[in-house]
Amino acid sequence: MWRVSQRPDIARLIISCPDQHGIVAAVSELIAELGGNIIALDQYSTGLEGGRFFQRTVFHLPGFAQRRNEIEQTVRERLAGPFAMEFKLTDAAAPKRVAIFASKTDHCLLDLLWRHRRGELPMEIPVVISNHPDLEEDVRRFGIDYVHVPVQKDNKSAAEAQHLEILRGRVDLVVLARYMQILSPEFLEEVAVPVINIHHSFLPAFIGAGPYQKAKDRGVKLIGATAHYVTEDLDEGPIIEQDVIRVSHADDVAQLTRYGADVERAVLSRAVKWHCEDRVIRDNNTTIVF
Amino acid sequence: MWRVSQRPDIARLIISCPDQHGIVAAVSELIAELGGNIIALDQYSTGLEGGRFFQRTVFHLPGFAQRRNEIEQTVRERLAGPFAMEFKLTDAAAPKRVAIFASKTDHCLLDLLWRHRRGELPMEIPVVISNHPDLEEDVRRFGIDYVHVPVQKDNKSAAEAQHLEILRGRVDLVVLARYMQILSPEFLEEVAVPVINIHHSFLPAFIGAGPYQKAKDRGVKLIGATAHYVTEDLDEGPIIEQDVIRVSHADDVAQLTRYGADVERAVLSRAVKWHCEDRVIRDNNTTIVF
Amino acid sequence: MWRVSQRPDIARLIISCPDQHGIVAAVSELIAELGGNIIALDQYSTGLEGGRFFQRTVFHLPGFAQRRNEIEQTVRERLAGPFAMEFKLTDAAAPKRVAIFASKTDHCLLDLLWRHRRGELPMEIPVVISNHPDLEEDVRRFGIDYVHVPVQKDNKSAAEAQHLEILRGRVDLVVLARYMQILSPEFLEEVAVPVINIHHSFLPAFIGAGPYQKAKDRGVKLIGATAHYVTEDLDEGPIIEQDVIRVSHADDVAQLTRYGADVERAVLSRAVKWHCEDRVIRDNNTTIVF
């Protein structure tokens, strides 16, 4: 009943280009000409003079899956060329393939698996990878593969090689659901798909390890969590989503951690959902979320 | 510095019509053909089959103010006719003319006057009307006319006649900023512009008078406020905006009233701002807020 | 790491009585005399003249479990008598025994089971009872008994008799985690423990069935959920906790239901936690939450 609409014949066109006159008209004319009907359209410009334009267009087009290559080619010729446009054309019925990395903590992982089972997240989960064996049973109960790849200080690159072997050609996105290892720049380059992390603070406050302890020490009255794309610079990648919860002087670090877990799982699930719906566009080190 | 952008040459086209193929394309083509450039576009459909389609398009078109009649005529012929469309074409540089009604309570009124002075609200305030003299000095300090029209049980229709005389041809919107009198159906029909009211509860909870007392009696843990268009059915009009604030068993009715005042002024100011930016469209007894 | 503190030797004394001078002093003197040390103390009065006074006192007292009967007797003689006081004395190390009722929807149930497994909720769950078989596997994997008691129109009292047989002497609280059957007044009287329900609206708005449809029809801008004690009057019992989430015109009923599920599970989990920590006191048809 709740299943996210994955009707066939729904396409999404995500574009970005230097802002200029007539883009919306050109896109909508082309879609109409191709026989499509626009269902949703969001756009954003950083400024008409020298700014950049971003647009997400969702349209219904009978037989889209079959005509996809032809349509992609048409978009390339008629829009991407003339407007110096980058674009992505996706089929809303084709779920993203998402690998989840976890360690010992279960709240973010379970929330994703459970929402996936309910049909809230338009994705497939080919595998969960963990550096610990603890969560295996929890994951297998959802009918999902669990691979335990131990990571020690001296075998990190071997572990990452194993990760890459598991992932190669099988995933469109990697999600770090409280995975407590830092990914190397080499891994990020090799894996060649976006990686989303959940940081347990309201970034850029409390960068690095132990944010709840730092929050307690600083005496903040709200704690938060941040979902962001992973880049080489730890905790500095483009932010997708954030949220906070009110705390008091009486909450110790364990209680902050407990409250924080609720925020973390909510924020990460929203970020993953939006990414899988092609709603998130990177603009340098920030994101546009349509 | 903060002044809401009221650059010239910005137009807004608000449309609604039965949903059908090609509306977005037709609108954007026409705007491009007229020499306009789309800045923002929001749309919503209640369903392709038998549903209704709503769109708000903001576009830059040099010389819009001078060409307005011609453009309106073109929209009528090329869009409104073929698509069975209702539409409104407005000049973003032309502020709405807003009359505010108040009684003795100042928080909603002062918040509107102060935001107006800061340039946050794209509107003019030709007059404040009150059934009490109390707030006259506060209003005049903002350089705004204050008319005291006493309302007693037996002179209500005379008072409303006086209201209509003051308002006729001078306003595009009436805002009830905690005005403690009920407007008659005759007044609503005669005034012939939208009327926005702030109700001091999270409607549809606690309809009618004394909502904070009712909230205390029921023991709710959140109290709220609701801005809505006024219709003949008291507290039943289309809701524009709502918000809530957390309260506890320890808060008495006076404290609820105090907390509630903050929510009321925030909610009403947002609703008025959105209305004046042509973001709010009525759809039967609900609203679409773009 | 997260386990809720269930250290031994922590007692909670919950009292209510007509407000009068010297109650706080009398309670704290007695606790000191008994060898206890107050850790936390909350109190609330509805008014000194003719009002009612409520207090929750948490204190550390070595050997409390062994001395409990003696202490209870002392409180009865020294406090309850003189102050016309109702009181409850509980051992913080003794978890409440909680039966959960569910139907087919899993979100509230699973959230309670997860939090329970993480040690967030100071309770035991002797049994989950459902009128459907659907959630059996989900529950059993937590090592918790699942009893399927079908309820049809014509066997309702037989079903309730079966419920009572299962529950008798085994539970301190019943939680309705989206249990879609109405409990009879007879059941409520017989079960003789508090019953907490989660209603999927911001009560008192949208009482009864189908609140998300009603919310859509009324066009509200926030939806909510309410945890309350069950009384004979449906949806009218004392409210323990409420929360809301922002929605828009673009959300259909399925989406409201999805958003609402997150609010429901959060609100119910908080209410159950607070109840199990003896933080919630009924005061006629409202609650005091310390």
Added chain:
Amino acid sequence: MWRVSQRPDIARLIISCPDQHGIVAAVSELIAELGGNIIALDQYSTGLEGGRFFQRTVFHLPGFAQRRNEIEQTVRERLAGPFAMEFKLTDAAAPKRVAIFASKTDHCLLDLLWRHRRGELPMEIPVVISNHPDLEEDVRRFGIDYVHVPVQKDNKSAAEAQHLEILRGRVDLVVLARYMQILSPEFLEEVAVPVINIHHSFLPAFIGAGPYQKAKDRGVKLIGATAHYVTEDLDEGPIIEQDVIRVSHADDVAQLTRYGADVERAVLSRAVKWHCEDRVIRDNNTTIVF
């Protein structure tokens, strides 16, 4: 109607001391013995072993104002000595005397003046001091003195000397309502009363100048404000209150500033109110807010 209760005969006793057995009992016994009745009592301990204990007790005691010196002496002998306690005894009917510093921006200043006029804030405002003349008329219409003390780079200490002359013996608190000058350590020492500042970010994020620009550059999805006590270390003092508001990629810095202003004024007003009600206790570089 809304006026904050300033009934006579209400006293507040704020204490802090090494945690140890029997403090609550000792305090409540003494108050009972003096003829007082406890109305509200909050306490917090950082830990029984080697921790620190804090308590705020509000009690009704007929003739408190007349007996104040005697009672203060009794508290000193019977509590402060034996428990190595720091304490403060205040008369709830005696409003705090608060000087407000402002620059050119009006939102925080006006919000305090409005709330003060409505009787929401238990304080007097002997003077508003500004380094600019702009807000003089706004302030004087509330019947409050406005002193313009220009501050240039080379006359800062002269200006601060003038500030001190104005303030000496006349104030219990200084509030910086978006005052855009840094106070010198010498001033802070000389003024010898607490100073509350509002910082326009969610500290510790975006320390220093231009936080909304920094927030835009970092692409955060929430912006916030922080009220804190001023210390020698800029933006590092104990946090009293914080709040946030959701923003999007589409909001430019001017819009963030506008949204932020609403959060700033709400947060500062709450912090000032709580301080004036003796609810805020400093504990090293954090605060306890009862």
